[in-house]
Structure formats: structure tokens, C-alpha cells
Amino acid sequence: MSYAGRPPCDEGVIRSSDGASPCAASSGPWVLAATILASGMGFMDGTITNVALPRIQQELNASAVDALWIVESYALMLAALILVGGSLGDHYGRRRIFLFGVGLFTVASLWCGLAPNPGQLIAARAVQGVGGALMIPGSLAIISASFSEADRGRAIGTWSGFSGVTAALGPIVGGFLIDNVSWRAAFLINVPLAALIFYLSLRHVPESRDPDARRLDLPGAALGTVGLGGLVFGLIEGTSRGFASPLVFLPLLIGVGSLVLFVFVEGRSREPMMPLSLFRSRNFSGANLLTLLLYMGLGGALYFFPFVLIQVHGYSATAAGSAFLPFIVLTFLMSRWSGGLVTSVGPKLPLTVGPVITAVGFFLFALPGTGGSYWTTFFPAVVVMGFGMSLVIAPLTTTALNAVSGRHSGLASGVNNAVSRTASLLAVALMGVFVFAAFSSALDSRLAQVDLSPSQQAAMEREKPDLGAAEPPPGVGGQQAAEIEGAVDEAFLSGFRLAMYVAAGLALLSALAAALIIEGKGSPARTQEAGQSDAEAAPA
Structure with missing residues (x-):
């Protein structure tokens, strides 16, 4: 993301449900470790990427428009799909979807670290955003499902404290890697972190689902993605192509129209996202x-x-x-x-x-x-x-x-x-x-x-x-x-x-x-x- 720290209501997401499958007492610290590492990857990625952009722009001969897309391709997929990502975990298993998100995020991070040109880096960041949309809400839902109501307050406090540490250290560690190794190392560091998350999750995190989960709102997700994507594409490309270009004003029109239709569909859906x-x-x-x-x-x-x-x-x-x-x-x-x-x-x-x-x-x-x-x-x-x-x-x-x-x-x-x-x-x-x-x-x-x-x-x-x-x-x-x-x-x-x-x-x-x-x-x-x-x- 483009701002430091965490967005609001993360703790609210954790508090929002009763413990579905409380983990064993001995597994509690390891569940927290896995979710803190996953959340930390998501928090750190946004702040590290912002700091890395000037070096990326220089080494990949990227324009400022390319730099915007490197941030926005990730943010678009995350913002449009994060509500769907949480619903998928409720339906198909929170640990399963969480680990799928971690895996996708990691593969995309590896792609980012090896990208030879701005186009591939932008595409890799979009895939990383899809992984983040599954991983981030999944990590919050796992805490909610793995701890009983009596223990959840302490778990939230621990998660929040360590998340604050990762938010503080992320840009510094990322800057150090960029200065002393390469901007690519700022993405590749996610690979060993993900391996540890997989090990801890498969060994200690219980699987859980919500039997009363809301239906997946796929039309809403599609319209939201197209609407936001059209607006972002038009605004970014308008700076270089001009807003009179059909390649700019048509995506803007499609974006606005899709968002209007999104509101219409959400107002009539039986279980909207x-x-x-x-x-x-x-x-x-x-x-x-x-x-x-x-x-x-x-x-x-x-x-x-x-x-x-x-x-x-x-x-x-x-x-x-x-x-x-x-x-x-x-x-x-x-x-x-x-x-x-x-x-x-x-x-x-x-x-x-x-x-x-x-x-x-x-x-x-x-x-x-x-x-x-x-x-x-x-x-x-x-x-x-x-x-x-x-x-x-x-x-x-x-x-x-x-x-x-x-x-x-x-x-x-x-x-x-x-x-x-x-x-x-x-x-x-x-x-x-x-x-x-x-x-x-x-x-x-x-x-x-x-x-x-x-x-x-x-x-x-x-x-x-x-x-x-x-x-x-x-x-x-x-x-x-x-x-x-x-x-x-x-x-x-x-x-x-x-x-x-x-x-x-x-x-x-x-x-x-x-x-x-x-x-x-x-x-x-x-x-x-x-x-x-x-x-x-x-x-x-």
C-alpha cells in the first residue's frame, strides 16, 4: 500500500467472530507467529516498494508512469478483491485460502525480484496483489477462529504490537537492502519468510470454515475491479497520452459506468460483498x-x-x-x-x-x-x-x-x-x-x-x-x-x-x-x- 502502517479496522476484523476451531494452547504462539509474519509481509511490501521505486526507475529505465503502475497494479487487485478473499476463506477453509494466498504472493515476489523490465514487474505486482487479497484477510480470520473469546484480546494485542514493529522496521530494512544489496532483494526476502509461514501453518494452524458464510458476490467483485481499474488506468495514462485520447476517456467512462452498476447490483443482491x-x-x-x-x-x-x-x-x-x-x-x-x-x-x-x-x-x-x-x-x-x-x-x-x-x-x-x-x-x-x-x-x-x-x-x-x-x-x-x-x-x-x-x-x-x-x-x-x-x- 502507499501509506505507512496498517489500515483501520484490522483489529475489528479479528474481533468480529467467535472462535470457530480454537487451537491447542501449545499451538497458540505458533499460530500468532504465522499470521504476524504473513501480515508483516503485506505491510512491509507496500512501504518497501515505495522506497525502492526511485532505484527501480533508474535501473529498469522506467518512467514515472511505470512507477505509478508498479504501485497501482498491486493496490488495485488488493482493494478490489480483499472482501472476496475473506469470503473465500469462510467457504473453502481459512487455512487453505490463506496458504494459497501466501504461495501466490511468494511466487509473484520471486517474479518481482527477477523482473527484467517494467512491464513484467507491473504484471508481477498485480499477481502479488491477488495473493495479498487472499493472505491478509486470511491471517486476520485465522486469529479470530483459532482463539477463544477469552484469549482473543491477548492475541490481538500481541498481533497488533508485533505488526507495529514490522511497520516500523520494514522501510528501514528495505532501505538497507536497497542500498547494500539490490532493490530486488526487497522482494526476494519474502521467499524465506513464506517458507517459514508454510511450515508453521501446516504444523500448528487448525483449519476452520464458517458454515453460515455469505454467498460469494462474484458479480460485485468483477464490477468493482473493472470500475476501479478503468478509473486508475484513465487517470494514470491521461498524464502521458492526454485526456482527450480514446485510450484514456473510454476507460474512464467504463470505470464510472461499472461503479454505478456496482452500486445498483449491490443494492439488489441478496448477499452483497x-x-x-x-x-x-x-x-x-x-x-x-x-x-x-x-x-x-x-x-x-x-x-x-x-x-x-x-x-x-x-x-x-x-x-x-x-x-x-x-x-x-x-x-x-x-x-x-x-x-x-x-x-x-x-x-x-x-x-x-x-x-x-x-x-x-x-x-x-x-x-x-x-x-x-x-x-x-x-x-x-x-x-x-x-x-x-x-x-x-x-x-x-x-x-x-x-x-x-x-x-x-x-x-x-x-x-x-x-x-x-x-x-x-x-x-x-x-x-x-x-x-x-x-x-x-x-x-x-x-x-x-x-x-x-x-x-x-x-x-x-x-x-x-x-x-x-x-x-x-x-x-x-x-x-x-x-x-x-x-x-x-x-x-x-x-x-x-x-x-x-x-x-x-x-x-x-x-x-x-x-x-x-x-x-x-x-x-x-x-x-x-x-x-x-x-x-x-x-x-x-
Whole structure:
């Protein structure tokens, strides 16, 4: 994924069902070890990939559009299929589907590590996303099914703590591998981890199913995938082909039409993967609108952050991976305290104030120039944004779960989790449009002050799709090359600043949504939806 740490409601997914096949006491630690390793692979993969992209772009001669696709192909399959992945485990066996996902994720990781060109890496990342959609919800469901209700709280705490550690160490370890071995090692490290997961799972994890599992919503999954895929394809390719191209506006039309049809189908399905009846709850609707807006800002902004650190400020991959560590530490340490705010002051206040503080953090990201120490440039922004998100993550999970009846908590958790992933998916593609436009305009303005021949100007025009990796034309050296490199850095910084402003605007909109929709302390926590959904009311 394009944001650090975990999406909201992971713990809610675990809490959502009774222990179906509790494991033996002696197997409990090994079950946790297997699920923590699997979740950690998924968390680390997203953050490591973002840090690795500048090196991948350089070594594979990939354009900035290719770099977007390397992230988006994975995120698209994960966001579109993660709800289906959880349902498959309920139907065909949680351990079986989990291990199938781990195997697919591992084969795709091996393909990523050996990919000779951007096209193969993009395809491998898409397969990796399918594996992640089976593996990640499977790991959460296995914890829920393997521990009794009395032991589940301790298991969740252990899983959450170690997941926080993997989220913190992932970018640092990945950066170290990129700097000292290769970016390919950041993918190949998944192979020995997967071998250990298989060994622990086959030896200690009990198989479980849900005899009352909801039907697989294959039409919904297909429409969701086509809809999101069409939007993402149109937004990404529009930056290089132009939005008037039939290869751009037709996918956009297909994407929008498919998503409209998705809503229509989900509203009439007897067992939809995303029950629209859940959204009759004001708090549930407000929590998911906040999630969509805020995580769009977060995911889109953080995608471009490593590029600025590495390509403009000259950070190593290890340093770039470490730059976001204060955010992860803050959100991890403050999660228990912020979760208690819902009980003491209600959900509205933290879910309004938190995004506002996060917006201030985004504004602070836009202030630094092309130089300066990390401690005086980006560290204050990371800390402020981390504090703001700390006020959001745990209260958001609590609000989404409390908004529906207990028997719908699993669906509510899964939907909110999927919304956060979809937000990041759409944000990277959407912000790419803004960054490309700002970069192109700023580069033209700055190169106008450099004495370039027509052929050199044409060469720089061809370099624009590489964004911050754009290089001076062949044969240009000395002071002129330095001026071109400075113009590229300043132009990319202009694009990054625009992304931060857009992210800040989305964060403020999410605060407004919380203020207008989320109910305050003492208001009814649920509406009629929580008691009876349309899907539930329909005959079986």
C-alpha cells in the first residue's frame, strides 16, 4: 500500500467472530507467529516498494508512469478483491485460502525480484496483489477462529504490537537492502519468510470454515475491479497520452459506468460483498466518508515523499525509509489512549480535530526547499501528521464497529478496511495527474531561463514523463547541466507541494464530514440499519 502502517479496522476484523476451531494452547504462539509474519509481509511490501521505486526507475529505465503502475497494479487487485478473499476463506477453509494466498504472493515476489523490465514487474505486482487479497484477510480470520473469546484480546494485542514493529522496521530494512544489496532483494526476502509461514501453518494452524458464510458476490467483485481499474488506468495514462485520447476517456467512462452498476447490483443482491444497508447508519457513513477522504490524502502524499527525499534531497534509501519512523512510533504509542477518547468525549471531537492537525502536517511538508537538515525540514511535518492521525485511527475503528449491530461487525470492519485501501489506490492515480501538470509547467518556466537549442528543448520534453528522474540531454555538461538538474529539482518540488496542498484539502474535507455527520457523545450510536439490513430481511 502507499501509506505507512496498517489500515483501520484490522483489529475489528479479528474481533468480529467467535472462535470457530480454537487451537491447542501449545499451538497458540505458533499460530500468532504465522499470521504476524504473513501480515508483516503485506505491510512491509507496500512501504518497501515505495522506497525502492526511485532505484527501480533508474535501473529498469522506467518512467514515472511505470512507477505509478508498479504501485497501482498491486493496490488495485488488493482493494478490489480483499472482501472476496475473506469470503473465500469462510467457504473453502481459512487455512487453505490463506496458504494459497501466501504461495501466490511468494511466487509473484520471486517474479518481482527477477523482473527484467517494467512491464513484467507491473504484471508481477498485480499477481502479488491477488495473493495479498487472499493472505491478509486470511491471517486476520485465522486469529479470530483459532482463539477463544477469552484469549482473543491477548492475541490481538500481541498481533497488533508485533505488526507495529514490522511497520516500523520494514522501510528501514528495505532501505538497507536497497542500498547494500539490490532493490530486488526487497522482494526476494519474502521467499524465506513464506517458507517459514508454510511450515508453521501446516504444523500448528487448525483449519476452520464458517458454515453460515455469505454467498460469494462474484458479480460485485468483477464490477468493482473493472470500475476501479478503468478509473486508475484513465487517470494514470491521461498524464502521458492526454485526456482527450480514446485510450484514456473510454476507460474512464467504463470505470464510472461499472461503479454505478456496482452500486445498483449491490443494492439488489441478496448477499452483497458491500451491503449498502450498512450506510443507513450516520456514524458508519460518516466514518467511511472520512476514511475515503483522509486516506486519499495520506496515500497520495506519501507515495511522492520518498521520491522527493531521494531524487531532490539526495537521501539514501535507508535514510528515506527511516524518515517516516516518527509517524509510525507516534500512532502506535498513542493508539490505546486515543481509542479511549470515544468513551470519554465521543467520536465526533477526535475525528474532527485529528484530520485538522493532519492537514497542518501536510502544509508543513510543502514548506522545505531543495536543501536543509531533515530535523528542520520534514521531521516537524512527520510529527504533526503523526499526532493528527493518532487521534483518528483507533476512534475511527471504534466508530465504524459501534455504528452497527454486533453480528454485522465483521462486514463493517471489512468494508471500512477496503475503503481505506481503495482511497489510497485512487489517490496515487489522481495526485499523479496534479504532480505531472505542476511539474511540466514549472519545468517549462525554469528551462526558459536556460539557453537550450531546439533539439535540447525537445529532448527535455521527452524527459518529462520521468519527473524527478529527468536528466539533461546527451552532450550537455558543466554549468548548463547543473542548471537543468536544478530546474528539474525545483519543478518536481512544485509538483510535490501541490500534492501536499491537495492532501491538506482532503484532510480538511474529512474533518468537515466528521463534524457534520458523526454523532456526538450521548447521541444514538445506531440507526435502524443496525437492527435489520435489507440483505438480512430478504428470504434466504
